Amino acid sequence: MTHQQSGLDIDLGNQCSKNAYNWSKRTFENRKGKAGNLALDIEGGFANMLQFGKTRIGIASDGIGTKIELAERSKIYHTLGYDLLAMVVDDLVAGGFEPTNISNIIDVNLLDYNTIDGLMKGLHDACNFAGVAISGGEIAELGNRIGGYGDGMHFNWCSTAIGVLHESLEKPIDGSDIEVGNVVISLQSRGFRSNGFSLIRRIMQQTYGDLWHIQSYDDETTWGEKLLTPSLVFSPAILSLLNAGLQVNGIAHITGGGIADNFQRVLKKVGVAAKLDNLFPPHLVMQKLQKLGNVELEKAYLYWNMGNGMLIVLPQTSADEALSLLKDANYKARIAGKVVEGQFVHITTDSVDLKETY
Amino acid sequence: MTHQQSGLDIDLGNQCSKNAYNWSKRTFENRKGKAGNLALDIEGGFANMLQFGKTRIGIASDGIGTKIELAERSKIYHTLGYDLLAMVVDDLVAGGFEPTNISNIIDVNLLDYNTIDGLMKGLHDACNFAGVAISGGEIAELGNRIGGYGDGMHFNWCSTAIGVLHESLEKPIDGSDIEVGNVVISLQSRGFRSNGFSLIRRIMQQTYGDLWHIQSYDDETTWGEKLLTPSLVFSPAILSLLNAGLQVNGIAHITGGGIADNFQRVLKKVGVAAKLDNLFPPHLVMQKLQKLGNVELEKAYLYWNMGNGMLIVLPQTSADEALSLLKDANYKARIAGKVVEGQFVHITTDSVDLKETY
Secondary structure, X not given: OOOHHHOOOOHHHHHHHHHHHHHHHOOHHHHOOXXXXXXXXXXXXXXXXXXXXXXXXXXXXXXOHHHHHHHHHHOOOOOHHHHHHHHHHHHHHOOOEEEEEEEEEEEEOOOOHHHHHHHHHHHHHHHHHHOOEEEEEEEEEOHHHEOOOOOOOOEEEEEEEEEEEOOOOOOOOOOOOOOOOOEEEEEEOOOOOOOOHHHHHHHHXXXXXXXXXXXXXXXXXXXXXXXXXXXXXXXXXXXXXXXXOOOOOEEEEOOOOHHHHHHHHHHOOOOOEEEEOOOOOOOHHHHHHHHHOOOOHHHHHXXXXXXXXXXXXXXXXXXXXXXXXXXHOOOOEEEEEEEEOOOEEEEEOOOOEEEEEO | OOOHHHOOOOHHHHHHHHHHHHXXXXXXXXXXXXXXXXXXXXXXXXXXXXXXXXXXXXXXXEEOHHHHXXXXXXXXXXXXXXXXXXXXXXHHHXXXXXXXXXXXXXXXXXXXXXHHHHHHHHXXXXXXXXXXXXXXXXXXXXXXXXXXXXXXXXXXXXXXXXXXXXXXXXXXXXXXXXXXXXXXXXXXXXXXXXXXXXXXXXXXXXXHOOOHXXXXXXXXXXXXXXHOOOOOOOHHHHHHHHHOOOOOOEEEEOOOOHHHHHHHHHHOOOOOEEEEOOOOOOOHHHHHHHHHOOOOHHHHHHHOOOOEEEEEEEOHHHXXXXXXXXXXXXXXXXXXXXXXXXXXXXXXXOOOEEXXXX
16 A cells, blocks of 8 residues: 555645755755755655764754644643654654754744743653753744634644764664664554644544534543643653664654655665564554544554554664663563565554555 | 833733743753753843854744735745745854754645745745755644635744854854944845734735735835845855954844844843944835834834844954955945943934933
């Protein structure tokens, strides 16, 4: 199954991204041989490496999309900081960069002090969790250029993170050292991250109507609260491996496009495949939503992380030590499969065999 | 006249910025003595310096606010890139950093390929003008979280720029070397930059009604086109001085808050004043708007750049050489005044004496 065959309306998005990349590429020459020289292509918009003498800086930008509506509906603002940080630093660390600093921009319609306070408290908490400093920011009042749900402050929130190539590395981790026989370790996600919320909201709206967020998810939790579950930030997990000197050959941060887009981009570097027959199962909330929305499993794996937030490729000989280090760092990890010859990512779940190709 | 006395509704904005800064400050410790250590306070949200070994990186984030509505009204999209680049790199260069790379995030309601193409072409043109590389970006579809004028693609656009401390400098340019007797050189702006557009739009709406942008400004230009005039990017001007080894003691990028906020922040470092009796006069479009909106001159100088986009403080002995270098770099510059004892910025214009304090 390819993206093109899946019937998703992503062609225009890809065309626009390609356009933006093409214009960007025509500015690379401006820094050639100078400070800020681009040392890694940015095809796909992932973490890039910039060279400043011997210092190798990674940079990644992203926002948290429409997950913000969950906060507006639930009036809970102090968790989104984890989502924002995860989106940017986990892209960085997937390239072997230790995230060091972030800036952030909050676009609002009208300011509300307490909402800003909640957002920034959460970003502070997340940054302290991940050892990152907030070294800049901007709050912009944009009036009716910003919309949202309900009568609270509406906002959009994005961030740029920078980091330094991990001292144990000679070059970014980009998949080029992956070999057949390598193992694939999966880090379990905590739930939805900041992707796939347009589909989630559509399903909830169709199922429960406008006030879907106040419907009970279980005895203690509303659907709104459940779907707001903050992202687990994975950068400390990866750093625990790099700090121990383990060889890591490839890392995929599972965001929009799911395992298909994100893992295949890594495997493509050397043209190998992977057989994933022991992934973490989808969280119950994902299974419920899939059922409510009658979403094909293949499509669910394209939109959502389905329980697996990051995939790590490393030599089989390092697998046990890696699992032990990840456990010590309080992450749930398991060997999810291995690298094989071929061109496909085979995902085997209890209910269905998925074969994702590129 | 202080900001507090001016009657502007900026208190809530300041409180929110202060809140965000306080949360940020509590994350600085995370990088103390490590890569990404903050070497400059970020009070005020200006360019900060991060240390990576001997490499000193500056970072600045900003957006172009509601000037975007002018592009939506005029359906001209290829000039906003200059505004976006100017907002971030001119903050960086005001700290003595040579801007090297930018990332950018375009939040859209629904994608339109040609609009993205226009925006990115403009950013490309601006980056080539300023010698900067676009090294990352993101386009996010956010549906009704993004509003705007008319039926085209609505969007908000922000950027983070990074740069390296100019090789001629031991520390960032922050005003701490300013001395009484230094001269103040002004760089003429091209028109409005990306600040003060809420006031501009209010005046236009009140004067001409909903379709104000199609009203004639002069025989050849509509008001919409006139107000869309792109920002002049000043970083090449400043770099021309630094590259020649000139000592520059302080630089103010005149954005929101005008000369009052932005120049006084620089003068405050050593507690001196400035007498500006030879500023560039406000552009005609600013004078017209001021008259149409019955805006007090003091207030106009707080909201708008009034013809002066950047103020540079340097020793009197370097003034002639600086003016010559700036002319060679195709910028319009003049000695606008000098640094004096005291606590006030005195602005003398043809029509009124303004005294701005902090």
